[in-house]
Amino acid sequence: MGTSNVSSNSDFILMGLFSYTGPHLVLFFLMATVFIIGLLGNTTLLFLIATDSRLHTPMYFLLSQLSLLDVGFPLVTIPKVVAEFLQGQNVISFGGCATQMFFLMLMGVSEGVLLSLMSYDRYVAVCHPLHYQVLMRNQVCLVMVGASWFSGALVASIQTSITLQFPYCASHTVDHFFCELPALLKLSCADTSAYELALSISGVLILLLPLSLIFISYGHVLGAVLHMRSAEARHKAFTTCSSHVTVVGLFYGAAVFMYMVPGSYHSPKQDNVVSLFYSLITPTLNPLIYSLRNREVRMSLVKVMGRSDFRVKR
Template sequence: MGLTEESNQSMATDFILMGLFSHTGPHLVLFSLVAATFTTGLLGNTVLLFLISTESKLHTPMYFLLTDFLQGGGSVSFGGYAAQMFFLMLMGISEIVLLSLMSYDHYVAVCHPLHYPMLMRHQVCLLMVGTSWFSGVLVASVQTSITLHFPYCASHTVDHFFCEVPSLFKLSCADTSAYELALSVSAVMILLLPMSLIAVSYGHVLAAVLHMHSAEARHKAFTTCSSHISVVGLFYAAALFMYMVPGTYHSPQQDNVVSLFYSLITPTLNPLIYSLRNREVRVALVKVLGRGGFRSKR
């Protein structure tokens, strides 16, 4: 191997993210829209977490489990890219596992309401949360270390707006086909196993609802589960497209749009889906606002 080839296959020290708006015209307008959406989601989730922590009536398994660019591109160091990739995967896998475990919570609430306090006691909730975080750390550690082990000797420009595993494969000068296949297979396991638990849980819930004679009971059960199903649909559909469909079947532009769903749209909709449609949260919000107004008058 000559000196030129050795230098070409040297480890990259920087990557350049093209950003979300590199292929569009009105950058400022689109940036303002995304920034406003992100701010709305951040404020909404902050308010929701505050209500859950301050209102004792919301200290239930359902809510306990829940708590838990103006320019076209920017340079990101190799270490920065690795860190962002790790934490993104950590949060994503943890959410995948936690969403599936939350379906069990709804199954117990609808199908075994009398045993709910025992089956969903505090220790069980802690175990669920711990399992989700452990799964995220394990998968993120393995996949990040393997992905960054490949040499990146071609262009260091990543046609994406954040650091994600599939977008980096296209830059490697090594043959990544075997690992891409392994990633797809692992994605099947990581996504389909939780989806199976969700399907089984809601299959039992549906059967229980169909046997209910009271229209009010059926409506209450539907309201309890519909919020979670909405989040699962948005989050899982995007994740399935990104990690189970081979990269040759979707373009970088499609990746950007799909990634928006689980990185921005779903977190923004969480407060709306989980709180405004829930009477207990609305009552807690009115109570907190009432306390604030009373104190200001005093």
């Protein structure tokens, strides 16, 4: 079989998620609804954090970066899925495929690092409350956010550039609903085993290093909570950390399945479900988890809604 290098004129064909049958139409509109809810939830949380002075703290600054990533994640994939469904065409250009892959890795790695740094913030808040303002001063928060974005950009640049250098066979049909690195590698005519091994090793490091920091941070938090004599203090500490732990579980559960479990142990259909989960469901759930379980966010939202209601009555 002859091979041809991927060029800027090459197109890829993505496997659509939905057909035009009744059940699939229901699923399509459900996906679109979840997408809109996610965008509204994250943009609302960003607005509250930016406008309410009570939320101008290190924890909420880091949370605003998480919401920013959760706005970008669905925007990279879902509008393309919707356009493909409405137009009846599942073609994506070489540039579009490269862009999707780059930004998905950028945001995925950045979010993983950011979640680990947010766990450090919770560790300082619970274990060293008197030194919190010093240990989590503005300069430290900016460095933490910069490190998460830089690590994401670095990994995305390296992996995207290497992946797109491989020669691809005549079939450019990606067995996925967006351009994700593992799915694209399956189309290559070249021997990618060495790169896939390197990718697995780097994936383990990219996932395990932040996870290790999360486990260490919450190990110290748990130890500190167990030594608290006040039931109210223990409840406050658990409430402070529970939202973040929930978000970590959702994000890393999907990431571990996709990048640490060998591809032979999961099918393309399972990959599609998990990818839809972490690219759409998780970003939608994150602001709901933080707003519903966080008293300050709820109070800020009630305050804003109260102002709006007052203006309408006037």
